[in-house]
Amino acid sequence: CSCLDHYCAGIFFFLPNICRQGVSQCFGISTWIHGTIDKHHHSPTSMFHCQDYTFTVYKHSCCWFLGPFYHLVRLFHPEYVRPLLMSKSVGQSLLISNGEEWSRRRRLLTPAFHFDILKNYVAKFNSSANTMHDKWCRLVAEGQTTLEMFDHITLMTLDSLLKCAFSYNSNCQESTSEYVSAIVKLSDLIIDRRQNILHHWDWFYWKTEQGKQFKQALSIVHRFTREVVQKRRALINQQRETEAQSNRTKTPQRKKDFVDIILLSEDEDGQGLSDEEIQAEANTFMFAGHDTTASAICWTLYNLARHSHYQEKCRQEVMDVTQEQDGHEIEWEDLSNLPFTTMCIRESLRLHSPVQAVTRRYTQDMALPEGRTVPQGAICLVSIYGTHHNPAVWTDPHEFNPLRFDPTNAQSRASHAFIPFSSGPRNCIGQKFALAELRVVVALTLLRFRLTPGTNPELGSSSGGVRRLPQLVLRAEGGLWLQLEPLNPPNVKEPLDE
Numbered sequence: 476c477s478c479l480d481h482y483c484a485g486i487f488f489f490l491p492n493i494c495r496q497g498v499s500q501c502f503g504i505s506t507w508i509h510g511t512i513d514k515h516h517h518s519p520t521s522m523f524h525c526q527d528y529t530f531t532v533y534k535h536s537c538c539w540f541l542g543p544f545y546h547l548v549r550l551f552h553p554e555y556v557r558p559l560l561m562s563k564s565v566g567q568s569l570l571i572s573n574g575e576e577w578s579r580r581r582r583l584l585t586p587a588f589h590f591d592i593l594k595n596y597v598a599k600f601n602s603s604a605n606t607m608h609d610k611w612c613r614l615v616a617e618g619q620t621t622l623e624m625f626d627h628i629t630l631m632t633l634d635s636l637l638k639c640a641f642s643y644n645s646n647c648q649e650s651t652s653e654y655v656s657a658i659v660k661l662s663d664l665i666i667d668r669r670q671n672i673l674h675h676w677d678w679f680y681w682k683t684e685q686g687k688q689f690k691q692a693l694s695i696v697h698r699f700t701r702e703v704v705q706k707r708r709a710l711i712n713q714q715r716e717t718e719a720q721s722n723r724t725k726t727p728q729r730k731k732d733f734v735d736i737i738l739l740s741e742d743e744d745g746q747g748l749s750d751e752e753i754q755a756e757a758n759t760f761m762f763a764g765h766d767t768t769a770s771a772i773c774w775t776l777y778n779l780a781r782h783s784h785y786q787e788k789c790r791q792e793v794m795d796v797t798q799e800q801d802g803h804e805i806e807w808e809d810l811s812n813l814p815f816t817t818m819c820i821r822e823s824l825r826l827h828s829p830v831q832a833v834t835r836r837y838t839q840d841m842a843l844p845e846g847r848t849v850p851q852g853a854i855c856l857v858s859i860y861g862t863h864h865n866p867a868v869w870t871d872p873h874e875f876n877p878l879r880f881d882p883t884n885a886q887s888r889a890s891h892a893f894i895p896f897s898s899g900p901r902n903c904i905g906q907k908f909a910l911a912e913l914r915v916v917v918a919l920t921l922l923r924f925r926l927t928p929g930t931n932p933e934l935g936s937s938s939g940g941v942r943r944l945p946q947l948v949l950r951a952e953g954g955l956w957l958q959l960e961p962l963n964p965p966n967v968k969e970p971l972d973e
């Protein structure tokens with residue numbers, strides 16, 4: 476299937492389903508590298524058509540072979556995905572550490588995402604969204620009624636994540652910040668590197684201009700987190716000493732951010748994380764958290780722009796909820812009172828999942844339904860896109876239909892049919908954070924703007940026919956353009972007649 480060549484150095488052979496004896500038995504069939512990198516024009520859209528073809532024919536799984544060296548088991552059905560995602564025998568995950576080390580860190584990080592902590596972040600989501608909306612109002616007043624969503628929303632999610640993680644007001648939506656530019660640069664360089672096979676070789680990459688830029692951006696990011704962590708550790712120690720010396724009960728506490736929680740958390744043996752471990756975790760949050768949430772917000776707004784009746788229904792719901800507060804803020808308590816908006820967000824996460832797949836390598840043979848086995852050591856690619864678009868699982872999978880997520884339909888949905896945050900022990904630790912931010916930003920946007928599909932001024936193509944661009948997260952080819960019509964504050968109450 477030539478459209479996959481861009482992603483992999485050679486030709487894949489599809490085999491109908493996983494061999495009953497295991498993948499390795501089938502391996503002899505393909506024994507040579509074809510070497511067709513970039514022979515065919517890269518087209519993400521044909522890549523998706525190709526995937527649709529695969530799971531229409533093979534229903535739950537297939538194997539891809541890349542010459543003699545590399546084979547991959549690709550799975551896209553809940554029954555097949557479930558045993559793999561729920562297993563504890565994961566050898567490698569791409570995002571962070573493995574085994575015992577991962578398990579300890581995960582336990583220490585979990586309190587940072589507790590509801591009591593997330594509550595404090597809602598005000599920060601509001602303030603970052605307000606900054607973005609003020610900017611949109613200014614741009615619209617200047618005549619720019621159509622805007623590219625990823626540019627704006629990525630800066631907004633970075634802004635809010637920096638406030639939540641480090642209590643750092645970067646002001647990055649209004650002016651450039653060295654740290655934020657470095658994060659954006661690193662994301663771009665990672666995508667570039669993936670597309671150039673020679674750059675996969677470390678020794679070569681560090682000698683290239685991109686490799687040097689990567690190291691430079693990385694050192695800016697590391698310096699920033701190191702300084703934040705060290706200063707905070709010093710502040711917490713100082714506070715403890717003052718409290719001990721003055722023999723007082725605790726001094727009034729400021730609201731805690733991620734760094735505070737992680738610095739204070741300890742395992743059963745009273746051991747916390749070292750400064751280096753905390754820095755690594757903080758960096759992971761920044762990378763795992765900002766692009767993914769931005770992609771989810773952009774695609775939700777896009778889907779609502781294309782379906783004006785659903786947009787109107789969400790807006791009405793948000794107006795009802797915020798009526799008491801004059802529509803200025805979304806509060807923590809409001810989030811559970813936005814059921815239809817939440818259904819639209821979930822349907823958007825299904826249709827345009829920010830993360831397209833997760834990969835795993837298992838430390839033991841993994842049993843799958845119908846007597847099939849994934850042998851130890853094989854790389855498994857759990858396709859989130861495939862599971863979310865598999866016609867054996869979803870009726871009209873390409874339709875945006877939020878009613879699928881009506882709580883009354885939950886019973887009929889197979890477990891693991893909807894996995895935007897993956898599932899099992901290594902699922903997304905930030906999913907509640909992301910869902911809270913999504914609801915705040917979508918609700919405030921609908922309250923202030925009417926959205927319609929826009930046109931990319933350079934290409935002149937309508938956003939109605941936007942194409943998916945799978946990068947680190949799902950983006951749109953040529954950007955995602957929406958037209959904004961500012962709404963008068965919809966629920967400012969009329970003064971009462973005396």
Ligand code: HEM
Binds near residue numbers: 581830833896905
């Ligand atoms: C809509 C937004 C998001 C989506 C769709 C998403 C999706 C995912 C997925 C699919 C994984 C599993 C990756 C794998 O197993 O290889 C994951 C892991 C992770 N995510 Fe998210 N994520 C989102 C937001 C966030 C946020 C806001 C944070 C932090 C603030 C975050 C932090 C993490 C971390 C630390 C992991 C690794 C967990 C582990 O291995 O224990 N994510 N995410």
